[in-house]
Amino acid sequence: MIALMRLLIFGGIALAALYLGLSWYFRAAHRERMERDWEAAGRPGNREAYIEEGMAQYERSLRRRLLWLVFILPVTAVAAIIWFTNFN
Incomplete structure (x- = not known):
């Protein structure tokens, strides 16, 4: 149970950091494209x-x-892997 909590917490932090980085990058690229x-x-x-x-x-x-x-995609993939590993 502790391993699952660790996965959820650190995975959520990693996904949030990835989302924020990509969001910042895409906004900056769009702004630069508009300026050009x-x-x-x-x-x-x-x-x-x-x-x-x-x-x-x-x-x-x-x-x-x-x-x-x-x-959405990583959470769905991890859930599918856990499901197939444990219940099939």
Whole structure:
């Protein structure tokens, strides 16, 4: 039972760190891509408003939601392995 608690605690911490790192990386990459697009197109207007609008769209995007698979897939895989090992 203690081993399971250790797995849950340290696994949760590791997955949370991975999620936060990937989230930060994807947001930074998207922001940089928006900045390059704005400069390449020579858009008139406020650069910061353009980037903030693009970041707001990113927050509602499918890519942002799929990042939650960082938690779902490993937990499902471990649960399946435990299930098949113990009950089959």
